């Protein structure tokens with residue numbers, strides 16, 4: 694399978710068309726941004742980690758009954774995926790307080806919740822991805838009621854699978870962001886990526902951050918954190 698024209702370039706990935714109108718090739722970059730592109734940088738080797746890690750997790754999720762866009766890994770940085778129309782909602786699941794949750798509600802980071810939470814952001818860079826509730830999402834026709842129900846069910850299922858998977862690797866899954874897409878027949882599938890860019894991972898014993906927060910917060914050791922989480926994920930391969 695070969696790339697033809699570039700369809701899209703995002704902050705961390707490029708998407709290419711292929712000879713098959715139902716398939717795309719995603720190419721992962723080392724570019725990193727934060728705060729809606731305000732902060733820019735490079736994380737050496739990130740593209741490889743995110744590509745391979747995301748592919749492994751998507752395959753695990755498929756086995757557990759969550760349909761995904763994943764088709765085939767082509768190389769360290771490139772993967773064939775099903776062409777989808779992205780539902781413009783960022784779906785965020787949280788198990789532990791951190792990030793914007795801690796800031797918005799004035800609580801410390803690290804408080805474990807009795808039940809996971811879900812929230813949605815309207816995926817719109819011009820507006821800065823504002824928080825949105827499902828009524829507003831329906832009003833804006835971003836998705837149907839049934840699609841939102843499906844997305845919620847899959848998102849919590851992803852959480853159950855990944856929470857257990859990472860716990861076995863000595864990693865606490867704090868929170869993460871998912872994006873879903875629609876196939877031409879209307880089927881909702883998990884799309885985008887699952888990586889240290891889109892999840893918060895804390896070491897179970899030390900609470901050390903093994904994710905993009907090290908870049909967002911200028912903590913240093915960014916590359917090493919990506920390497921460490923990747924090492925743990927690939928150890929059981």
Ligand code: TMP
Nearest residue numbers: 791792793794868869870890891892893
């Ligand atoms: P938040 O606490 O900043 O809202 O982030 C929640 C989770 O979503 C965290 O794991 C990082 C991820 N995330 C993204 O993947 N993309 C984004 O643009 C933002 C703001 C967060």
